[in-house]
Amino acid sequence: MAQKGRAMADQPALIRVHPDDSVAVALRPIQAGEALELDGQTVSALDDIAQGHKLALRDHAAGDVVRKYGQSIGKAHAAIARGAHVHTHNLSTALAGELTYAAGTAHDGQAKPAVEATWHGYLREDGRAATRNEIWILPTVGCVGLTAEQVAREAQLRHADLIAAGRIDGIHAFSHPHGCSQLGDDLAGTRSVLAGLAANPNAAGVLILGLGCESNQIAELMALLPEAARSKLRSLSSQRAGDELAEAGALIDAMVQEAAKAERQPLPLSALVVGLKCGGSDGFSGLTANPLLGRFSETLANAGGTPVLTEIPEIFGAEQALLDRAKSQEIFAAAADLVNGFKRYYLDQGLPVSENPSPGNLAGGITTLEEKSLGAVQKAGHAALSAVIGYGQQTPLGGLSLLEAPGNDAISSTALAAAGATMVLFTTGRGTPLGFPVPTVKVASNHALAKAKPHWIDFDAAIALDEGQDVADKAFLNRLIAIASGERTAAEKSGQRAIAIWRRGVTL
Template sequence: MMSLQPALIRVHSEDTVAVALRPIAAGEQVALGAEHFTAAVAIPQGHKLALTTHAPGDTVRKYGQPIGRATAAIARGDHVHTHNLATALAGELTYAPGSHGEVAPTQVNTTHWRGYLRSDGRAATRNEIWVLPTVGCVGLTAEQIAREATVRHANLIAAGRIDGIHAFSHPHGCSQLGDDLAGTRAVLAGLAANPNAAGVLVLGLGCESNQIDELLTLVPENARGKLATLSSQSAGDELAEAAALIDTMVARAATAERVDLPLSALVVGLKCGGSDGFSGLTANPLLGRFAETLAGAGGTPVLTEIPEIFGAEQALLSRSINAQVFDAAAGLINRFKRYYLDQGLPVSENPSPGNLAGGITTLEEKSLGAVQKAGHVALCSVIDYGQSAKPGGLVLLEAPGNDAISSTALAAAGATMVLFTTGRGTPLGFPVPTVKVASNHQLAANKPHWIDFDAAMALDDGQRATDAAFLARLVAIASGEKTAAERHGQRAIAIWRRGVTL
């Protein structure tokens, strides 16, 4: 019996698989256009059904691109997943500029939002005080300082004069050497410079490797005026001295006012985590269309998660604005592959168990869905971990796929919002407003305390209505409306460790 409900979607005309829009029972007949298919076995939502036969070794295509090779014979109507599909990725590659990197046209967008314009010309979506410990030894002290200051200034927070006082503890800053210590120092300096922090207390212990003075040299000079420092070992009562410093910052921050700002003033991080088979169909393309709007208006989208570009990098590289950007991006991708290979690991050591359960089979498939977060925006610059994003156009940032590490790196690069797509769901938020975008209706319905927007509405209402609703939601959040993660106190950072521990 033929089902009346849509069951399949084919992303690209050249695809040899389709995605199940709902669970399909074994033996169920489903239609895709004029073609009819009988599911050989039960196919979970988000998983793939074969549209054609494949012999062992044949290329399987989704998004119009190869996502791996068949490891067994695949019949029409079969479930295509880990039992019959494997990655074709190997190691480093030599890339060449190509002509197939379609670039989105510049868009005229007059959308405004209400934010804080800082003295260095950058715009903030929040007006907060941050406590950043240089070392894990004073992480709990930093949290105590922020907690007590929040109580003291509860009236100002309730009145919206400041948006909050937060500490971001971590276990690093000592027993590190060389580039590993430099990375910790760079990302903390980047966080200290983030415009969402109107004032920052840099709290040290005193004897740590990550000395305050050396950290401060990495903070841009035009951001140092909002900083205060305290060495706990040198202080008398470090809690009392910290409280006095925080109180001064709060008094200064409370005078700031939100003003109308253009879309071009936004720096927005693009992130995905806990992806499923719908992520590349709904949520990531939604971010891609927003990234095109943002970049077209002169704003700055920032893409990271370098391992989740492997297998989809050529189209991104081909959108480089010049040879220098192309070479920098290609070098970063191969350098990250070498990072894996030097540890004796394959570059395809992905997807995660949650990705697999959600229907993603290979890293190529995950990457082809993930890079859609950047739409067809021209690639304008490439920056290392801990560096600041250059304004205007797409920025590629060095960081791994790990949610907490890459989201922290986005905030350190200057992002004042992070757009985080997910098909499986996660409650965690990061230093700047973290907008959780669900790829499917079920997640949005089951976890409203995690999710800020349901991208699957595009399957019902169409792209234009969904894009307009999403932009309105982002403007509201940029202008002060709290995200689900903010409402529930979900804020954290994580630092990328790459060296030995003493």
């Protein structure tokens, strides 16, 4: 249970996340010399400490483990006095390379009372549910990316009345620079992610727009789609077409008319597939926003829904607790192999596995990758790990899945949509305007960001510190139900939609 400390003016100043922690987090800026009370004891701040940064609760000698979340977040590389600022000047990562993980006893995570919740979405022919009813244009190759965007803009204008009336939710093109000059697994990755996007339930109709001479041929891409998803696809080769704009427009018009017949209907929480993502994290992310997502993930999984966790490099240092929740030894082994495979990916390039955190993370108070990871994995709560899926693969329904993808915001969020997520819950402490193919719900970790960027942020998770977890959880669930039922996110309102594809191979 997190414990708050107060300054002499009785204003909360510190929070200790776990009783075993040797540091506390500043809830507001602290000045050197302030006397702060925590757990009935007084500690004097020796340094100025920014909001979200850490203060030492005991003396540490060089080499001592520093603890937060009840776990090691690294080792002191210099002596740290009680009351001192703990950051990069005196704390370093203890991460190295691959590990041999001990298989724990498989169990079903933490049980939670069932929550009755209904949202209104679109039930597709294959039995999957959608939060949006849209037409997507997916170029096979970067050469026709701008053409796809032009087709989408013109179609949006032609069908503005149906969009305004809510019969369809939009017509969108997702351009990218890939699809040619790629080989082997790299090309296969591009193809599988585009196929996964095409299969996403939020796309009622999909136009696969090709050039004609590219490596990523239309037929090979379409062959990867599940049989149930192929009926909603149309394709066009620009080199073979006469007027490709006119022909693409006609295909779009026919799909729009068909999509406009769909109606929202009441659906259970179990029908939701939700991607879990964090970006621009700060020292509050692991205190407010990520635990909020974790409690929702437990609720969703308990109801039979599907949370999907990714960003594999951002679980380094926190993976054992996740592995311990694997529902079988096979899932445990697959997850352990995925984590070690990512570490090998860095080591083979001559890079350390601990290159994270980013400059923004550091400015926000996160010092080491262990600290970042221990905050990040909280997005999955205590839900049992039910599946491990590769990049570009579809998630099975029901329970928590672990998806292969890097930490990069755009690449991992695109992979979540390609895996079948119809919403992405995106926590942030520093803020970002970018959205992705499916509704991207931005969750601020702190009040300052939520107040400064209301055109970026959909929910302020810091209310959990003021009003308690139960109030925050209820408000968050209501907000998600509204968005799943059609209320637009900040990113949707501002037209912020993009994809990014993970390119790992050589370029011809």
